[in-house]
Amino acid sequence: MRVAVADIGTNSCHLLIAEARGSSYQVLDTLKERTRLGACLDEQRNITPEGERRLTEALKQFQELAHAAQVSEVRAYATSAMREAPNGKEVAARVSEASGVYPVMISGEREAQLTYLGAAHSVEFGADNLLLDLGGGSLELARGGPEQPDHVISLPLGSVRLHLTHLQKEPPGPRAVKALQQLVTKALEPHLGTFRVGSATRVFGSSGTFEAVGAAIAQRRGVLGVTEISVGGFSFEVSALGDLVRDLQKLTPAGRIRAGIDPRRADIIVAGAAILEAALRAVGAERATVSEGAMREGMVIEELAAQTHWESGLSARQRSAAALAERFMVSLPHARQVTALAQDLLSRLQRRGESFPEEAPSLLSAAAFLHEIGQSVSQSSHHKHSAYLIRHAGLRGFDPRQLELIAQIARYHRKSAPKSSHIEFQALSSIDREGVAKLTAILRVADGLDRTHSSQSQIVDLHREGGSWVLTVAGVTALDLAGAQDKSDVWRQVYGELKVEAAQGS
Template sequence: MRVAVADVGTNSSHLLIAEVRGAGGEPRVLDALKDRTRLGECLDAAGNLTPEGERRLREALTRFRDLAAAEGVAEVRVYATSALREAPNGAEVAARVGAAVGVYPVIISGEREGELTYLGAAHSVEFGPDNVLLDLGGGSLELARGGPERAADVLSLPLGAIRMTRAYLRADPPKGGELRALRAAVRAALAPHAGRFCPGPQTRVILSSGTAEAAATLLAARGDEAPERVNGLGFPVAALGAALERVRSLPAARRARLPGLERRADTVVAGFAVLHAALDLLGAQSFTVSEGALREGMLVEELERTAAYVSGLSPRQRSVLATAERFGANLAHARQVASLAQALLGGLEAAGEAFPPEARSLLTAAAGLHEVGQIVAQSGHHKHSAYLIRHAGLRGFSPRETELIALLARYHRKSPPKPSHPEFVALPPEGRALVTRLAAVLRVADGLDRSHAGQTRVRSLERGAGGWTLEVAGATPLDREGMEAKADLWTREFGPLRLVLAGAGILGA
C-alpha cells in the first residue's frame, strides 16, 4: 500500500510518498519533494493571496501530483496551513487550484495542525508521559501538550517566522530595539497561556520545523561541516540563545554562509528569537529536535485510517479491495465514499426505510469499485467500471450479487437507471428497486467527497415533513456542490434532501 501526503505552508510546501508492506509494517519513504512556494510573500495589503501566489501553489501541486502518479499513487492528501487559512480568499484559491490540478488543498485549523504535528513528532523521537511541542512555521507557532502519541491540548498563535520578520525586523542586521519589540510581542501573546505549557521536571520539550532543524544544524556543526541528521539531538535553551546572539549581528548575506541557514537567512533571526522567547517564558531548560512534523503526522494518520478500514473488511470485501488495487483505483476516495454510504444507509434504516440484509455489503463493494473504470478512460468510466466488475472475478460474490454491484457502479454518476438500459431491465422487480435505491445513496456519498479531500463526516440524517435533512461536518465547498448535483435520484426515491453544515444553516435542497 502506497500513500502520498503534502503540506502547504507559508514558506514552503512538502510532499512525502511512502509504502507499507503487510499489516502493521513500518512505512518506507519512497520519495519526497520540497517546493519553496513562499506564499507568505504573495499577499496583498488586505492579506489576500495574489495571482502569483496562486500560480506558485498550482505549479507545486501539479509537481506533487505528477510525482505521486509516477510512484503509482492515485491521490495526494494535501493540507494547507497559515497562508491559506488566514487569507480572506484562501478558500476560493483552494477551490480553483483543486479544480485545475485535481488535487484539493484542504485548509486546516491551527489546532488541527498542532495535533498532526505532535503525532508526526511522536513517531520521530521518543516521547515520554508528558511532552510539550513547539512547532514554528512561517505564519504561526503551534504549542501542543500530551502523552506518548497524542496531543491533549493545542494552541496556535500568529507568531510565525515570516510574519514576525515583516512586522518587527526591518533593518539588516536587525537593530536591538526591533528584536526587543519582537520578543516582547511573543511574551505578550504567550503569557496568558503559559500555565498550560510550562514543563515540569519530567516533561520532554520538543521543537519541530525548519527553523528548529536549522538551529540544531548550526549548533551541532563542526566548523563548516554540518551533520547529516539532527533528529533526536538535544540542546540547552541557553545554546539557542547563544545562536541567536551569533546570527543577530550578521547581515543576511553572511548568515546564509552558516551551516543550516543557507535558505533561511532572511527569517532565521526572527525564528530563533520567537523560539527562544517562548522557551524562556515557559521556563524550559533544554529541548530535543524532531525532524518529524506535520506531513509525517499526516502520513501516520492516513496509514492508521487505511489499516482500520482494512481490518474491518470481511474476506469478500478484501477481494473488493484487491480488485480496486489491481485496477489502480483511488483507495482513499473509495474508502471515504464507502464510509459515507454506510452512514447514509444507516440513517435511512433508522428512519424506517427497509433494505434487505445484503444491501450494506453490496453498497460497500460498489463504493470501493465505482471508479475502477478510470483505468480505461475518464470519459464514461462508470460504464467501464460496470464491465470490469462483471469480469474481475470477485471472490465470495454470487453472479447475481456481482451484477448488482456492477450496476450500482454504473449508476454512481450520469444517467440514473432507465427502462431503456437492457442490463437494468433484465433484473427482477426487486433487483431493480434495490439497485435504484442503493444507487441514490451511492451518488450522494460520492458527491460528498467531490473534492477527494476525505474530510466530510455525516453527523445526522433525519426525515421531516418537508423531506430529509443531512447534517455534515468538514465538507468543502466542492463537496457541497457535488452532493447537491447528485441528489437527483435520492429526491426521486426518498424525497427532497437538504444539506446542513454542523453549526451552520441549510445550504440547499
C-alpha cells in the same frame, strides 16, 4: 499500501510518499517547494493570484510524483496562511480544479496534534514531552505522553509573519529583535501554567527553522555528521541558541549565507531563531532536541493506522473489495469515506421507513468502495470501466447476480441515471432494477458529499419535510455541498426532492 500526503505551509509545501512496512513505513519520495504563501498576501491577508499560481504549480508536481509512484491522489492539509485568508476557501476550490488536489484547511490545534504524532515516531519521547513547531505563520505547542498530546495551542507567531512585521530592516539589530521576542513572551504568558517544563520534561522542536538552527549550532561546535538535511536527534542548549541569535541579528542575508545559513532561509532565519529562543526561555527549557518528524509524517502514520483499523473489521467480501481497490490504485481514503456515508444514508432511510432487501448493505458497500476502480483504465467513462472490472476482475464472495448488481450500482455513480434503454439494466428483473435505482441514488449523493476527497463530511440528520427530504451535513465544504446537490437527481426520482444543507457552525 502507499500514501501521498502534503503539508501546505506559509513558507513552503512538502510532499511525502510512503509505503506501509508492518507497523511502520518506508519513505519512497519527498519534494519541497518554497511557495512562500505568507509573502503572497494582500493588505486584507487574501492570497494573491501569484500565491495561487505558486500553490497550483506545486500541487500539480505533487500529483505527478504520486501517480508515478502508483498512488492515486495526494491528501493535502493547509495551515496558517490559507486558513486565515478570507479567500482561502475560494482559492482551495480553484486550486483543486486546476491541480486535482484539494487543500483541506485544518486548525492550528489539529496541526499540532499531527506534528506531535510525527515527532513521536521520529525521536524518543518520554512520559512528559513538550513539542514546539514553528511554521511561517504560526507557532504550535503540544504537551503530552509517548504517543498523543494532552494539551495543544496555536499562536500567530510564525517566522514569516513576524519577519514581515518586525524585521524588515537589514541587518535588523538588537532593538528590533528584542521587540519581537517580547511579543512572543507576552503571547505565551497566559499558557505557561500548562506548558512550563518540569525537571523530567523532554523538550523537542520540529520545523525547517528548528532544523536550520540545530545545524548552525552543530556547525559552530564542529559536530560531525550533522547537516540541515540530517539533524534529527541533535540536542543543543538554549543559551547556544541565544548566542546564535545575537550573532545573526548583526548580519545581512548575504552575511548569514557566508556564515553557513541556507540561502533559501537566510531572510527569515533571524525571526525564526529569535521566536524559538523566546519561546524556549518562556517555558523554562534549558535544552531542546531536533525532531525531523513533522506534520506530514503524522499524516502518514494516521492514514496507515486508519486503514489498518478499518481492515481489521472487514468481512471476507469486504476484504476482497479492499484488495481489488488497492490493486487498481483506488484512493482508499475516498473509498472508505464514500462507503461510510452511503451506509449511513442507507440506515437513516431504513429508520425513516424505506424498505431494502437484506443484501442491500453488502451490495452498496462493495459498489461504494469500488465505484472509482475504472479510473485505472481511463478517467473518461471511468464509471463504465468500473462496471466492467467489477464483473471480470475477480471480486470474491458474491454470486453472479450480485456481481452484476454491484457493477451496475457502481456504473451509475456518475453521468446517466439508470434507463430502460440501457441493455444491461433492462435485462435485470423488475425487483433488481428497483434495487439498483434505490442504491444508486444513495451512492451518488454519498460520492457528491466527498467531491473534494477530503473525507471531512459527516451526516448529522436526514428527515422529511412534507414530500421532500432534508439532509444536514457537518464538516462540509461548498464544493461537497454542491456535489451532493448536483448528484441528487436519481434520489429525486426514487425518494423525492432532496435539499442538502450545512449544519450550523460547519
